[in-house]
Amino acid sequence: MPAAKKRSPDEPIDYSLLPDLLGYHLRLTQLAVFKDFSEAVEDPQITPSLYAVLVVIGANPGLKQTELARAVRLDRSSVVSVIDKLEKRKLVKRQRVEGDRRTNALALTDTGQLLLDELTTRVQAHEAHLSENLSDRERATLIRLLGRILPESR
Numbered sequence: 001m002p003a004a005k006k007r008s009p010d011e012p013i014d015y016s017l018l019p020d021l022l023g024y025h026l027r028l029t030q031l032a033v034f035k036d037f038s039e040a041v042e043d044p045q046i047t048p049s050l051y052a053v054l055v056v057i058g059a060n061p062g063l064k065q066t067e068l069a070r071a072v073r074l075d076r077s078s079v080v081s082v083i084d085k086l087e088k089r090k091l092v093k094r095q096r097v098e099g100d101r102r103t104n105a106l107a108l109t110d111t112g113q114l115l116l117d118e119l120t121t122r123v124q125a126h127e128a129h130l131s132e133n134l135s136d137r138e139r140a141t142l143i144r145l146l147g148r149i150l151p152e153s154r
Helices: 022-041 047-059 066-073 076-088 110-132 136-149
Strands: 092-099 100-108
Touching: 022 047, 022 066, 047 066, 047 076, 047 092, 047 100, 047 110, 066 076, 066 136, 100 110
Parallel strands: none
Antiparallel strands: 092 100
16 A cells, blocks of 8 residues: 655645535534534533423423423433433422322423523524524524424424
């Protein structure tokens, strides 16, 4: 096998087919979105997924863990781990469902609701920053088009 050609540091990188791949652009966008989200919320323990969990629980008090898993697209064991973390931070409480000892209903604690309110203000600023170069119509179109990629949309 011949030796590799020495590259000049000034030589542009050939990305081959990557610039034409939708998945590549989605991944780059995800990295940028997550970085901006992290800077906006100023809490390294709050990820976009964790924020989504807080939002869904806050909007649906009494939601069962299995319903939450479906809503935020996590497997059941991951949801248990997430709820454990949130419960340790006293943000979420599990409540037994009457007549079913195996099922937990979820609700935000007062502390969880306060944090969610604070995070939502920051996430709204983050969203405004993300879409500052898009018109309202372009933003709505982008959301609609991305939704068409999701398996349940096909």
